[in-house]
Amino acid sequence: MIRALVADDQAVVRTGLVNLLDTQEDIQVVGEAEDGAQAVRVAAETRPDLALLDIRMPHKNGIEAAREILAASGGATKVLMLTTFGLDEYVYDALAAGAGGFLLKDATFPELLHAVRVVAGGDALLSPEITKRLIAEFVHARASRLPVRPAGDLTARETEVLTLIARGLSNAEIADRLTITDHTVKTHINRLFAKLELRDRAQAVIVAYEMGLVRVGQDDHVRDLRA
Template sequence: MTGMTGVIRTLVADDQAVVRTGFVNLLNTQDDIEVVTEAEDGAQAVALAAEHRPDLVLLDIRMPHLNGIDAAREILAASGGATRALMLTTFGLDEYVYEALAAGASGFLLKDCTFPELLHAVRVVAAGNALLAPEITQRLVAEFARQRSAVPPARDIEGLTAREAEVLVLIAQGLSNAEIAGRLTITDHTVKTHINRLFTKMELRDRAQAVILAYEMGLVRPSPTA
């Protein structure tokens, strides 16, 4: 989902100037990533995203005027799927991670991440995939899914085969395609086929939405230590 030049055009939004500048400077050292604009709050991020139409927006969850979740929701809706959102979070503190996934964010990045982790996250999300590192997203989703009030699910899994439901559970547990293949003793190609059918049947955009669905359907239970 990069631009025609193959460069990932990125918007960075964080109200902390030092953090924002650090991310911008690091990203701009890469030939395949270009920070086209930066914002100091969510409202500015929405306006600049409309103007620059970036491939990816890197948004702090907690910003003044408009938080990162609401900014992501507006940016993604306006882009018609052309822009992806990667959220910046402080592990164990942000209470809205689940809501960010539901708003369409494709993953999370810790503010104290390493340079390689930052580059990996940007490239994974820009390529149209979800960043679901078990040590970050799975625990956060589990924690805040437990806090959500119980509501009847909008979808059921009766249309899924037993194997497709099994794959859904493993996705929610943070396993990669290769790990799922090893767990189920099937080929990577077969895993991809199951995932494609699962996503089509349940109208899922990516693995982030699959995680949400698995928790909402009760297929995966948050662990007491999550």
């Protein structure tokens, strides 16, 4: 059972999301919130598996709420953000804060339910539209204003694996590309995530661009970031 928290300042949208999720046998809505500050409080009380947060809310926006919810739960609560094209400037910061997925507000019900299950399961998911815009516009713009992030003590192989993650390859595809086993790929991923203090593959993409391992236009076909 996926225990979910729904936070959106628009009552009609929030009610619609709650009613939809409640139709599913494997999803239970354990809390609602009309702003970011309330979302943080309700999350602390209910300890949901997933927090579905509108990216822009009063009192505390979705990014701030996500950061606090993730910190308080030690990462046990996953975060799925809802956004619109007009708010894409927040996507980078939310990913950096640890959000596990993004979905446009005009997504279909099946897409929403799929996203809830994927993110609650610990994988990362970005809708194709958001991924493309994130890479083409915001990662490039943000990274160009920042010094290149050092690779730290990553080994050459770990750096190679990180690069392939950012290009959208799955674990199986990375194993095939590097002629190594799936188990070895997972070992490299676990080690590089620990060294770079990453929560998921979505953050790994951000870091790879910041490190200059991949460039905008070089590989902008990143798919759902599933393990």
